[in-house]
Amino acid sequence: MLSRQQLIDKIKQKKSFLCVGLDTDITKIPEFLLDKTDPVLEFNKQIIDATRDLCVAYKPNSAFYECRGVAGWQSLIDTWKYLPKDTLSIIDAKRGDIGNTSDQYARAFFDEAVTGMSFDAITVAPYMGNDSVKPFLGHGKWVILLALTSSVGSRDFQYLEVAEGTLYEQVIQKANTWGNANNLMFVVGATKSEEFTAIRKHAPDNFLLVPGVGAQGGSLADVCKYGMTKDCGLLVNASRSIIYASNRKDFADAARAEAQTLQSEMRAELEKVGII
């Protein structure tokens, strides 16, 4: 489990704030892997081996595993076991329910003795409020709360004007009374770079998990310009643009090249503001 300070140290050491998204779709992986006992695990292992020195976090998205039933859960457990322990392991599950139910979700992803996996962090939806989020905070892990998502549909609710600004600002303000910068991050889409200044007013120290560069077209430069803090404060995720860079024998090398391009840009951004 990486603490806030350990995460910052890793970012400085690796000159990277890249999170590689393991959204591993069995229909998209190279065909030659399909005769392996667990093709998804084999694919993930090779992606991890090819990128581990270039990133500080991995984020399997549980949907891609759950949709395969028991075999998918096994791939997820075995992938978690293979993740380098000096990276932040994030399960992207977007959970949240009444308190006793959230507690079961938290145990599903944090209780290694029972389930065989214990991620460092989980993505959580804030809609059901305080009692739905707090059970995830009780495990000494990170909660990564959806604030302003990269989706087009973010306009439907997240921008609604409420008493003190927009709904997504209210989510950040309120949630920072339940947790703090040592156990709470927020998801902010890279496609929303114009909102980072407002977000930093309410979350000056929280790390932000920023998906949406690569396949969704968000700008890394803009995210850094408006979202970076003196501690970096950013984890930028890319999934498809890295893991599906090629679907041939060279897929791991191609993934590495994509990760390397992002890491080089990240190093330049960290140097620009004197973090490294």
Ligand SMILES: O=C(O)c1cc(=O)[nH]c(=O)n1[C@@H]1O[C@H](COP(=O)(O)O)[C@@H](O)[C@H]1O
């Ligand atoms: O919570 C997330 O990670 C998330 C939030 C959000 O607002 N937008 C978003 O794309 N994501 C996730 O981030 C990943 C983005 O994947 P790519 O678009 O392929 O890089 C997927 O796993 C999404 O589920």
